[in-house]
Amino acid sequence: MNITNDKITEYLDSYYKPLDDDLAAFRARNEENGVPLILRETESYLAMMLKVLKPRHILEIGTAYGYSAIFFARSCPEARVTTIDRGQRMIPIATKNFEEWPEGERIDFRTGDAREILDQMIKDAEIKPDPYDFIFIDAGKSHYKEFFDRAIHLAAPGTVVVCDNILMRGWIVDRSYEGGKRHRTNIKYMKQFIEYINGREDLTVSMLSSGDGLAVIKLDE
Ligand SMILES: C[S@@+](CC[C@H](N)C(=O)[O-])C[C@H]1O[C@@H](n2cnc3c(N)ncnc32)[C@H](O)[C@@H]1O
DSSP states (O other): OOSSOHHHHHHHHTTOOOSSHHHHHHHHHHHHTTOOOOOHHHHHHHHHHHHHHOOSEEEEEOOTTSHHHHHHHHHOTTOEEEEEEOOTTHHHHHHHHHHHSGGGGGEEEEESOHHHHHHHHHHHHHHSOOOEEEEEEOSOTTOHHHHHHHHGGGEEEEEEEEEEOTTGGGTTTOTTSTTGGGGHHHHHHHHHHHHHHHHOTTEEEEEEOSTTOEEEEEEOO
């Protein structure tokens, strides 16, 4: 379902340009099989951000089958990407995809609960810092604050953090949207996360209705 207007999304999507034919085919396979992956509008926005920011070290929370991680690595040929997922169904398929795509060599796939993995990464960074300069959060919707608070410990000053699905198909503003009642907990925690980031004086926050809703957060320089 579209959170704004189906016709507008259809119109915008008609201008969507995949990075290349391989990624277009990968997207099509994932969409046909109902695999979760970033929406076209979200990808177009991220592609713009990557061109402008040219990150060298990207952290992603929420890998699924690896589409967005491969998209990040393909878009930024000089960058290294770390991506985290705990889904037992996702892990073997993402692992295989990273073995098959040449970009897999630049993708560090960590498996397990992102909160635990990030805690360990924070400890490791105390000994050997290796800061990230672009962060994408696209995992469990009840845990964005926990992911964000940890991830920013690993970030270089001025890093941009993009959080996907903050409007949750519109349920965040109107629970009468189909299915909203089933996701009460996610909605409650996502609302708290939105309050939290907007209440912090040290963050610059922009919230967009693109895709399923994006929060774009810039850390202080
Ligand atoms: C929407 S999918 C990610 C899609 C992916 N970014 C893409 O566009 O190709 C969300 C993923 O987050 C993972 N996930 C949810 N909660 C998690 C957690 N606490 N730790 C690690 N992974 C988590 C799920 O297993 C799922 O694969």
